């Protein structure tokens with residue numbers, strides 16, 4: 001285990017203290033995620049447990065994949081597929097796939113996403129004759145979600161809060177419908193897993209025995225249901241290790257409860273607590289700025305965080321005329337950084353709200369900079385993809401009415417609204433699924449024409465069901481496309497939009513093929529499971545692209561260069577400082593968000609704000625964010641144009657060379673660059689900061705060594 005040397009003393013202690021409850025409470029970039037990764041590797045290497053005895057929880061699916069990859073690099077010859085490294089949701093879905101029949105669902109349930117949920121809620125409002133003008137669906141949606149996160153069922157609500165009786169009615173009906181559809185929403189996955197454990201002690205015991213070691217990353221953002229899930233599971237072996245940072249708790253609006261981390265020692269008596277104080281990620285300047293900002297929060301455990309890293313460049317501050325100019329500045333600067341060898345994937349553009357992305361998208365396109373918007377326009381939420389998925393869902397679970405109504409007339413089959421209404425009414429009257437009504441269609445008085453149409457729809461679905469049994473996921477999708485004429489109807493249209501849709505479907509088939517390769521049990525059902533869970537974040541592409549994302553989505557990530565944008569009062573912080581007396585807690589959460597944002601940057605942090613911004617199409621005058629003023633002036637350098645013009649300043653600030661293979665680079669070495677390909681070093685500056693490479697394809701380029709991510713290959 002040579003790699004234990006890659007840990008400092010405190011990290012090593014956290015990795016080696018495998019038995020008993022452990023809390024690692026530490027600031028950003030101090031190696032918490034590394035501790036979890038190495039701890040798993042250590043447990044496996046020491047033979048303390050098999051991969052299937054481990055449950056590790058990460059905040060996103062992407063983080064789970066990365067963690068698995070890293071563990072594989074540290075330990076070899078183990079059956080990794082058995083190891084549970086996933087989000088809470090995915091872990092619960094996996095348990096319910098095997099156990100849901102114990103609580104009145106069937107194991108082939110479907111998972112409804114947020115859109116599905118709102119549609120079902122609309123249905124509930126209709127049925128209960130509630131006016132959506134008077135009661136906001138999104139409000140009720142959030143409320144129900146909050147209840148579930150706190151493990152409060154419909155019949156318990158009135159005990160906990162003084163809530164409108166209609167909301168309780170909606171909650172009850174909503175749950176009833178989901179059960180009829182044999183579906184869970186995201187919150188249900190946790191809620192019902194806990195219900196399962198509480199009502200079936202033998203099943204709980206089975207999983208308690210199985211998971212000898214439990215590890216949770218980003219513990220500060222767990223909600224009550226998640227805490228309780230971990231609590232129940234860990235009661236047998238008590239080997240539960242959680243890592244987190246109270247300063248980075250940013251999901252309270254989704255029910256996350258910071259108490260979980262602050263009271264860990266109370267709940268798990270004898271818990272060991274380890275603090276990590278050394279930051280490995282950021283320059284001294286960036287870390288100091290982050291420390292200064294977070295110091296303004298009153299409700300926090302004070303922490304020390306220091307770094308051995310270089311002073312680094314000052315933090316750049318750009319004051320833009322308006323949001324268009326801000327985006328232009330960011331795009332021009334990025335273009336220049338990339339030309340100087342910074343990999344696009346090492347650049348992050350962060351903003352407070354999703355709506356801000358559009359300006360950056362436009363500007364980056366204009367500068368031909370490749371980018372991806374992380375977390376927005378989710379692939380699996382596009383219409384055509386949802387249509388095909390609805391077919392797959394219906395094939396695996398014909399009681400899924402939501403999917404049935406989605407596609408019964410897609411592509412058009414001439415089944416009119418009045419027929420659909422009639423089917424709905426009948427299914428309610430008889431208390432069966434809509435598909436059952438279709439199967440029994442002869443018993444009801446559909447007119448002849450409609451009857452024929454229903455006939456052919458049912459035989460289509462029945463044929464698909466029968467044939468799909470022996471097919472892989474991608475083959476099943478192709479079968480659906482073929483039999484329904486879905487793709488044909490898109491391709492026959494000449495519009496660009498339809499063409500794009502066809503392209504997206506192609507991508508879905510590729511995604512299915514990848515799924516088949518990577519999974520042990522690549523059934524259609526497992527595929528559906530995995531995509532519904534990953535659609536909350538989208539990052540299937542691994543190409544070289546600049547990342548645009550909200551600060552929330554950036555949690556746990558790191559970039560060489562971070563642009564933190566829209567730093568204006570009323571935007572970031574989203575609450576106004578002067579209203580902060582009552583909104584004190586909200587302002588503190590905004591400040592934690594700002595702390596998360598700043599600490600994503602390794603070498604360079606660029607802050608921007610606009611003096612004018614169009615809000616609902618109208619120009620409004622903006623004031624710069626109070627957070628900017630919380631960073632001492634000595635760390636800040638105002639700049640007045642794109643980073644282009646001051647590239648040499650930038651290079652002067654970057655005197656750190658990361659990669660050992662590059663640190664003793666010499667003229668004549670062969671190197672590889674992410675974008676420019678293979679080349680030969682023909683000049684090196686005395687201070688080893690700059691290098692000129694003769695690339696085979698594009699000729700000479702002058703690069704900043706610490707940014708260029710060159711790999712020596714000869």
Ligand SMILES: Nc1ncnc2c1ncn2[C@@H]1O[C@H](COP(=O)(O)OP(=O)(O)OP(=O)(O)O)[C@@H](O)[C@H]1O
Pocket residue numbers: 006007008011026027028029030031032033034035245248279280281555556557558599
């Ligand atoms: N002992 C170490 N030696 C060298 N590099 C380290 C060490 N520990 C952590 N790092 C590096 O520091 C960076 C931050 O580590 P990591 O992401 O684990 O921190 P974290 O505490 O989880 O951060 P966050 O709070 O943002 O989630 C990573 O690039 C990691 O590889």
Ligand SMILES: [Mg+2]
Pocket residue numbers: 032033034217556
């Ligand atoms: Mg982390």
